[in-house]
Amino acid sequence: MPAGFEMLINNFSVGIIGMLLAIFGYYFIGPVMTAILTVLAGGVTLLINHGLLPLVAIFVEPAKVLFLNNAINHGIFTPIGVEQAVETGKSIMYMLEANPGPGLGVLLAYWVFSKDKATKDSAPGAIIIHFLGGIHEIYFPYILMNPVVIIAPIVGNICAIAFFTLFNCGLKGPASPGSIIAFLSMAPKGETLMVLLGVLIATGVSFAVASPIIKLSSVKGKSLEEAQGQMQSMKAQAKGLVPANVLSAKKIVFACDAGMGSSAMGATKFRNRLKAVRPDLIVTNTSVDNIPADCDIAVVQTTLAERAAKSAPQAVLITIGNFLADPALDELFFQLSTGDPLMVEVEEPEEVEKTPESKDILKIEGIKLNQKSVSKEDAITAAGQLLADLGYVEESYIPAMLEREKIVTTYIGMGLAIPHGTTHESGIIKKTGIVLLQYPEGVDFGDEKAQLVIGIAGMGGEHMEVLSKVCMALEDEEVLNKMKTTDDKEWILKQLS
Numbered sequence: 001m002p003a004g005f006e007m008l009i010n011n012f013s014v015g016i017i018g019m020l021l022a023i024f025g026y027y028f029i030g031p032v033m034t035a036i037l038t039v040l041a042g043g044v045t046l047l048i049n050h051g052l053l054p055l056v057a058i059f060v061e062p063a064k065v066l067f068l069n070n071a072i073n074h075g076i077f078t079p080i081g082v083e084q085a086v087e088t089g090k091s092i093m094y095m096l097e098a099n100p101g102p103g104l105g106v107l108l109a110y111w112v113f114s115k116d117k118a119t120k121d122s123a124p125g126a127i128i129i130h131f132l133g134g135i136h137e138i139y140f141p142y143i144l145m146n147p148v149v150i151i152a153p154i155v156g157n158i159c160a161i162a163f164f165t166l167f168n169c170g171l172k173g174p175a176s177p178g179s180i181i182a183f184l185s186m187a188p189k190g191e192t193l194m195v196l197l198g199v200l201i202a203t204g205v206s207f208a209v210a211s212p213i214i215k216l217s218s219v220k221g222k223s224l225e226e227a228q229g230q231m232q233s234m235k236a237q238a239k240g241l242v243p244a245n246v247l248s249a250k251k252i253v254f255a256c257d258a259g260m261g262s263s264a265m266g267a268t269k270f271r272n273r274l275k276a277v278r279p280d281l282i283v284t285n286t287s288v289d290n291i292p293a294d295c296d297i298a299v300v301q302t303t304l305a306e307r308a309a310k311s312a313p314q315a316v317l318i319t320i321g322n323f324l325a326d327p328a329l330d331e332l333f334f335q336l337s338t339g340d341p342l343m344v345e346v347e348e349p350e351e352v353e354k355t356p357e358s359k360d361i362l363k364i365e366g367i368k369l370n371q372k373s374v375s376k377e378d379a380i381t382a383a384g385q386l387l388a389d390l391g392y393v394e395e396s397y398i399p400a401m402l403e404r405e406k407i408v409t410t411y412i413g414m415g416l417a418i419p420h421g422t423t424h425e426s427g428i429i430k431k432t433g434i435v436l437l438q439y440p441e442g443v444d445f446g447d448e449k450a451q452l453v454i455g456i457a458g459m460g461g462e463h464m465e466v467l468s469k470v471c472m473a474l475e476d477e478e479v480l481n482k483m484k485t486t487d488d489k490e491w492i493l494k495q496l497s
Helices: 006-049 053-065 069-088 101-113 117-131 136-145 147-166 180-185 192-216 224-239 262-274 302-311 327-337 376-389 397-407 423-428 464-475 477-485 489-496
Strands: 251-256 282-287 297-301 316-320 411-413 433-445 448-457
Touching: 006 053, 053 069, 053 136, 053 147, 101 117, 101 136, 101 147, 101 192, 117 136, 136 147, 147 192, 180 192, 251 262, 251 302, 262 282, 262 297, 262 327, 262 411, 262 464, 297 302, 297 327, 302 316, 316 327, 376 397, 376 433, 376 448, 411 448, 433 477, 448 477, 477 489
Parallel strands: 251 282, 251 297, 297 316
Antiparallel strands: 433 448
């Protein structure tokens, strides 16, 4: 591309591509979708003519969980409903998908009978959002936790539709969103009670069917957090946020600028999270400019994406905000864990030999507690100075740490920052060392606050053992919170040694 013509070429390219896609959609995709909707509409009409409309629920409820609810409701039911409403003033078509009763029954069953405390505690809030707010997506993760539960809303909706059909009920217009308020407001004059009764029937039947399934389900089943992650993963894959072919990956590399701190923490945490379901995967870390050729998935911060693409053009690139808690990592995890683990022999990583030097990576003199809140530059400088005072680095390592912070933040989430030097300054490291500075009131790292600032000077992989201990501490919220406020240096040293 000629220099100076980038914007012109890019803008015209986008316009031309958009025009071609619009033409393709109009002449090819449009007719296909019209044909599909025609077939589905014909099927609905057939069920109506043969008095089998309640069976529509068998297709509607699973389709909702698969995020096809809007396509079915507004693409099929609403057009038919408009025609019926013009003739009779109401239509049962508006009631088939928007009824909040089936989902309410499922949520109530989880609230009463769930064995998982987090799920049980979350159900009341979900009930309000679903029943009053009309956001049906809120109960989809509860179905994904135990797919057998889908039977409950299907049976509940079948009973409700049968009731509405028997008593010739309908709504004046589409109830959107599917809130009980919108649902009842669309009821014809004098039929509000019958419409409400249909919702209650759906709720009661759904609750009755879901309750024994939830009571008998294994405690080892999928948690709500996992199900929500799966739902986000499904949506992300549909939108192209995470490539669908990640299941074929064998090696995942977390990469940061120096490959020393944040990427090491991220790799360790993700490896611990993944090893139970995918022991075949290799999860490692490196600097962004040294991603190996056998890397299948590269995980990098957004600001380093361009460098990562040049370093590993063969790899699937996952960009994140931070290495510890990011939606993209959740999406990646649930895509990787949906497949069956490959039965292959996994090579255990070689343990770092504990030389006298490596045993002294973290000393009690390298732990400073109850520090007054300062700027992030001062906090990084203090960590670097402590590394220098303890003989881990030359003092010239401190400017390298500050330079690294300008490239991309070393804040990695959960109140933790891991400042370290840039790659090209690694030669001024005398030996591997780690220091920890505690700031109970926090240090501002952009929009986040870090209560723990862990300075790192790494040679080889000697510092990985301590970082692994930090990751283990992050898994225990009580330990992490205590680490941010404790006055006991010996306790911190014990946790990280």
